[in-house]
Amino acid sequence: MNAKTLILAILNFQEATGYEIRKMCTEGPYSYFVDISYGSIYPTLAKLEAESLVSSRIEQDVGKPERKVYSISEKGRMEFVGSLATPPALDKFKSEFLLVAMTAEYGNPTTIAKAIDMRIAYLEGQLEMIRTHTENCEHQGTCWVGGYGEHVMQCDLEYLKKNRGALMALAGTAHNVPAAAE
Amino acid sequence: MNAKTLILAILNFQEATGYEIRKMCTEGPYSYFVDISYGSIYPTLAKLEAESLVSSRIEQDVGKPERKVYSISEKGRMEFVGSLATPPALDKFKSEFLLVAMTAEYGNPTTIAKAIDMRIAYLEGQLEMIRTHTENCEHQGTCWVGGYGEHVMQCDLEYLKKNRGALMALAGTAHNVPAAAE
DNA sequence: TAGGCCATGTAACCGGTTACATGATTAG
DNA sequence: CTAATCATGTAACCGGTTACATGGCCTA
Known part of the structure; x- marks a missing residue:
């Protein structure tokens, strides 16, 4: 858009x-x-x-x-x-975090931990923000969209918290990691 | 990124x-x-x-x-x-669909219905794609990210299907809609 | 008195898209 | 015979960001 x-x-x-x-x-x-x-x-x-x-x-x-x-x-x-008559374009979504997660074995554990926790904190903040918007919300479309975001972010957080450990287990396990400037 | x-x-x-x-x-x-x-x-x-x-x-x-x-x-x-040492930037997310949803009262019901159903179809396709990737997935980071996407998209679909009716109820209910080229 | 908020704007830059150009092979 | 897939690349364009410029008011 x-x-x-x-x-x-x-x-x-x-x-x-x-x-x-x-x-x-x-x-x-x-x-x-x-x-x-x-x-x-x-x-x-x-x-x-x-x-x-x-x-x-x-x-x-x-x-x-x-x-x-x-x-x-x-x-x-x-x-x-x-x-509004033309069908909406597909969502655009880009996530650096997911690239980091995918390559977790090359990342330093502390950095990965920080990345996860910052993401959790961010999502929790966003959730709270959405809730304050939808709490006393008079416009129905806004409520619908707010509810959407709330639901999806909750799921997001859920997965993150449940699988934090699994990702951390991968962090830094790669062999042949060059001695990079960290 | x-x-x-x-x-x-x-x-x-x-x-x-x-x-x-x-x-x-x-x-x-x-x-x-x-x-x-x-x-x-x-x-x-x-x-x-x-x-x-x-x-x-x-x-x-x-x-x-x-x-x-x-x-x-x-x-x-x-x-x-x-x-990988620098903390990942925040996700970027843009959704035309959500703007359409928010302004559903101005949209033509048929268009809105089509937008929802296309989104459902798209998400189902994406989900299936992710599943084929994670089914026989040997790389753990990829599994983790795949699981993430799967979980979040499932929730997304869930909300969409559960609240399709609620959005449709709003579609086209606005007053003072100018006789636009539709 | 420092920093944050209100408030408007511009200019340079950049990352990336769209569309184009080209062409061979294979499957239906 | 047509469409899709494999395969590489370029050029023009554009939407948007970053950083800058400016300045007054209010709060800690």
Whole structure:
């Protein structure tokens, strides 16, 4: 999914500034399946406005930085609904951790242990985040997606905890490991 | 994970041609957590050879196209083992499907149904693929990762099947949907 | 007074994709 | 005879990241 569709989808639900969009995508309910940064949000917003799919207004509260609040236009809404007609692309998933796990025999046990534990901690944090989002969640689609993430992450954690030992047993068992800079 | 590390990791296990590497990454045991295409494999292989982290030899069987088989060098092995020392980056996950699910109320029910069912079919295919890989699997790290994928995908499917109805109930329920080109 | 949050933006860079070019062999 | 598989590569393009620039307010 490109930044354009994503931002249109967000603005379809609510008005927002670039800053807020970024927050939603890194800490908010979108963060589970999305990944985007300032460097693409602001330019995209500008392009969207140039195509008049969104409009903006400046808000100025005393003692606060200027906010540029974007709203979706009727044309933008049509674009968005239209984009929903094409079947969604497959998920993209990349995991460095799994490469490390696969090659565990070459890794130093301490490093592997740290990698597993950091992953567990990360997933637990994510789970907690999702739970706070879905706890008092009024939007049903968001609940559905939140429940999805919660379920899958729980399974993920389950496997990790249950099989931590098995992976650790492999760590560093390879022969012919060159004396590398560690 | 960049193409370089990934290819080095693969070549650390076995010699391979660019074509074979690509196969492993799209249909083989790496396909679950990796995503790479010819356009990055061949140039990367060339770069790797220029840095003498890998070497190549030409194989020519009668009646078959020429094969350029790459092997990792001692220097490459060291580079690879060294790269295992830095903690792995967080997983990258992007899902268009989940965006569609979140905005299900704006989607046409038929489209949503198709999206869910295609996802189910896809996951079932992936699961089967993983199972064939892990069934007679001699490399333990690969088994561990395969088991991981299997477990998580099973949970994924579970949620999808159990909550298909709930999502369908939301499909197309939004008011104020512009008469878009569908 | 240091660091974090609010807030907007730009420029350079890069990793990787898509599409193209080429061609032989084999299976249906 | 057609489609798929084996096999290698290039060039243009692009979406997005990283790092930078700027600055005021609030909290510890």
